[in-house]
Amino acid sequence: MLRKSLAIAGFFCLILPAVAYGETAPVDCELLMAWMTGGISGHQLDHLLQVRSIDFVVQGNSNEPPAKTLLAAGADGKLIQTLRAMHSSPASGSDLARKNSNCSIRLTSAAQLAHQKSFPQAEKILRSLLVEEPQNPALHFALGYVRQQQQDWDQAFDEYSTSKELDPAFSEVHSRLAYVFYQSDDGDNAIAEARTALSIDPQNAEAYRFLGLGLYANAQYQAALHAFQESLGRDPQNADVYYDMGIAAHDMGDSNAAAAAYRKAIRLNSQFWEAHSNLAMVLHDLGKLEEAVVQYREAKRLAPREPSVRNNLGNTYYDQGDYDSAILEFRELFRIAPEWQRGHDYLAKAFMAKKAYPSAIAELKLAIVQNPTGPVEHRVLGQVFLLTNQPGAALRELRIAVGLDPDSAMAHRYLGTALFETHDLESAATEFRQALRLEPSADNHYYLAACLMSLGRDQEALAELQIASTLNPTQTLYRARMDELRKVIESSSVR
Numbered sequence: 001m002l003r004k005s006l007a008i009a010g011f012f013c014l015i016l017p018a019v020a021y022g023e024t025a026p027v028d029c030e031l032l033m034a035w036m037t038g039g040i041s042g043h044q045l046d047h048l049l050q051v052r053s054i055d056f057v058v059q060g061n062s063n064e065p066p067a068k069t070l071l072a073a074g075a076d077g078k079l080i081q082t083l084r085a086m087h088s089s090p091a092s093g094s095d096l097a098r099k100n101s102n103c104s105i106r107l108t109s110a111a112q113l114a115h116q117k118s119f120p121q122a123e124k125i126l127r128s129l130l131v132e133e134p135q136n137p138a139l140h141f142a143l144g145y146v147r148q149q150q151q152d153w154d155q156a157f158d159e160y161s162t163s164k165e166l167d168p169a170f171s172e173v174h175s176r177l178a179y180v181f182y183q184s185d186d187g188d189n190a191i192a193e194a195r196t197a198l199s200i201d202p203q204n205a206e207a208y209r210f211l212g213l214g215l216y217a218n219a220q221y222q223a224a225l226h227a228f229q230e231s232l233g234r235d236p237q238n239a240d241v242y243y244d245m246g247i248a249a250h251d252m253g254d255s256n257a258a259a260a261a262y263r264k265a266i267r268l269n270s271q272f273w274e275a276h277s278n279l280a281m282v283l284h285d286l287g288k289l290e291e292a293v294v295q296y297r298e299a300k301r302l303a304p305r306e307p308s309v310r311n312n313l314g315n316t317y318y319d320q321g322d323y324d325s326a327i328l329e330f331r332e333l334f335r336i337a338p339e340w341q342r343g344h345d346y347l348a349k350a351f352m353a354k355k356a357y358p359s360a361i362a363e364l365k366l367a368i369v370q371n372p373t374g375p376v377e378h379r380v381l382g383q384v385f386l387l388t389n390q391p392g393a394a395l396r397e398l399r400i401a402v403g404l405d406p407d408s409a410m411a412h413r414y415l416g417t418a419l420f421e422t423h424d425l426e427s428a429a430t431e432f433r434q435a436l437r438l439e440p441s442a443d444n445h446y447y448l449a450a451c452l453m454s455l456g457r458d459q460e461a462l463a464e465l466q467i468a469s470t471l472n473p474t475q476t477l478y479r480a481r482m483d484e485l486r487k488v489i490e491s492s493s494v495r
Contacts, residue, residue, distance in 0.1 A: 458488060
């Protein structure tokens with residue numbers, strides 16, 4: 001299993017010696033292309049080249065190789081400028097041709113495919129190259145990234161580990177292993193690998209980011225935020241780090257700081273749909289529902305088939321009272337993602353608000369199929385059965401709800417109501433008392449009083465009404481029923 005193998009490997013990352021970049025060989029075009037295939041950011045590539053040397057030449061305009069090739073593989077203009085600046089003296093024609101021919105056509109193709117997010121195709125090329133060069137650490141590193149992007153964390157770990165064994169002085173591979181450990185909820189080993197990466201290269205912005213993620217996984221939120229700030233100090237234009245800061249701030253309970261971090265991420269990358277979605281969730285928590293809807297709509301525009309966005313947008317429409325929009329959103333969600341496991345309960349509530357009870361019942365039954373041990377789903381279905389004069393069906397669902405969550409006052413109250421409707425008054429009184437024990441509210445005193453009145457226990461009912469009226473003196477119904485009951489008691493005593 002992944003977690004077991006990671007825990008074993010993590011011990012060894014603590015004893016690696018630091019190795020200075022100046023002791024490593026120059027970067028040739030093929031190595032650079034492998035790093036690009038491996039998803040190293042433009043900022044970090046620029047840093048790696050600044051502390052090393054290169055043995056190939058980038059001259060001419062952007063439409064000539066190797067600049068054209070590098071740009072197609074995802075290099076930015078700044079990286080091209082760095083490469084040009086590193087060779088100020090012109091090379092001979094034959095020497096230039098020799099050095100630039102080092103850019104393997106197959107590896108270049110893999111880099112371009114990875115840049116286009118065609119990871120399975122990039123993987124095929126990398127595996128064929130590794131058959132020829134099984135001891136090439138850069139190719140293993142690139143394959144680790146390609147597997148990582150396909151959510152195969154076990155194989156990503158294996159490839160990164162092989163790359164580390166072949167080249168333990170490469171800071172980036174320790175950084176990536178830190179991220180794999182974080183994905184497996186192993187904060188300790190994530191921290192250890194990130195610190196190893198930083199012992200090799202203290203300016204590795206990505207390693208600081210993954211150190212922050214490891215600390216976050218261990219609920220060390222302030223330390224995580226400090227690590228994220230260190231990362232931004234080295235790479236201030238990294239939207240992902242601001243996004244991570246937003247998550248950490250939100251988990252600390254600082255919604256305003258989280259919103260500010262997500263907004264910075266969006267300013268740096270307006271196409272960052274996850275940041276739009278998370279900002280919307282924070283705005284929802286802050287009660288800014290209109291602003292939340294704007295952000296969810298933008299996230300939906302950027303990721304139209306992402307079910308979580310549509311689910312949360314539907315929830316927000318419901319909380320706004322815009323039930324028609326909520327219904328439309330959820331219907332579209334289930335059309336494009338019929339396997340989605342959430343949202344049927346909120347869609348049911350929207351139908352209930354519009355008194356479309358048959359549709360609500362259908363949605364709640366789907367919700368129960370997906371989550372048969374969900375007490376809320378059973379309780380709400382029981383409520384709808386009560387509203388549609390089906391007390392027997394309501395009784396069945398509400399008994400399940402109470403069995404699943406015996407500490408729910410609401411479930412006991414509705415079960416009491418269903419028992420009352422089926423004329424089992426003693427059992428109803430027992431359930432109302434349970435609801436009152438769990439939640440001594442004015443309403444629960446009132447419901448118990450109504451049941452006691454039907455049982456002919458008027459004095460007990462009067463006492464419950466008096467308590468209800470005291471707890472909520474603005475509710476005229478309690479006092480009116482209390483006055484009526486007093487008259488009944490007085491009339492009985494006169495006879």
